[in-house]
Amino acid sequence: DGGITQSPKYLFRKEGQNVTLSCEQNLNHDAMYWYRQDPGQGLRLIYYSQIVNDFQKGDIAEGYSVSREKKESFPLTVTSAQKNPTAFYLCASRSTSGTGVAGELFFGEGSRLTVL
């Protein structure tokens, strides 16, 4: 079945370490996104990519980096520069070819990062 796979589901990091969260989709979607979800707050956009080898900063990109070398993959690196990285991270994708009902987002199961 088509979908989005995020890994790992849980991740623990020591302060000062970089970590990379994986996101793979087999929906053939062009656009991919990373969101951060914190208690009591709406989803906040970190980075997005409309096409391979191109990506744009979202609202809270500081301390994060991404790459888009393949259509299916959009990994997120949480660097040591991110001051408060403990959060639930959601990857999403979207069809830009008009095949979706509304151009809605499809989400992965999420990765919960805890900094010790």
Place this chain on the structure above:
Amino acid sequence: GQNIDQPTEMTATEGAIVQINCTYQTSGFNGLFWYQQHAGEAPTFLSYNVLDGLEEKGRFSSFLSRSKGYSYLLLKELQMKDSASYLCAVRDEYNFNKFYFGSGTKLNVKP
């Protein structure tokens, strides 16, 4: 700035009807989306409104009034499995990659 408001938490009884409101103040508008999110899981798409009026999908309906900056999600014949958070999101008028999310409404369904 963009502002999306939803109640933080609601409680309803199994078999009843519940309405979850969402008000928005955004610089542009290109559609309002509702997602369901069970604790620790992925949000899943429920409904989409871009024109004023009611959209019905089974037990779930969503209403939009663009002039009032207001939407609601109506859940009928509540089931225990409907206990989840419901997220309201507005898509940016000029950048289809930008969605502005409310903080979500946690719905508790009790027997």
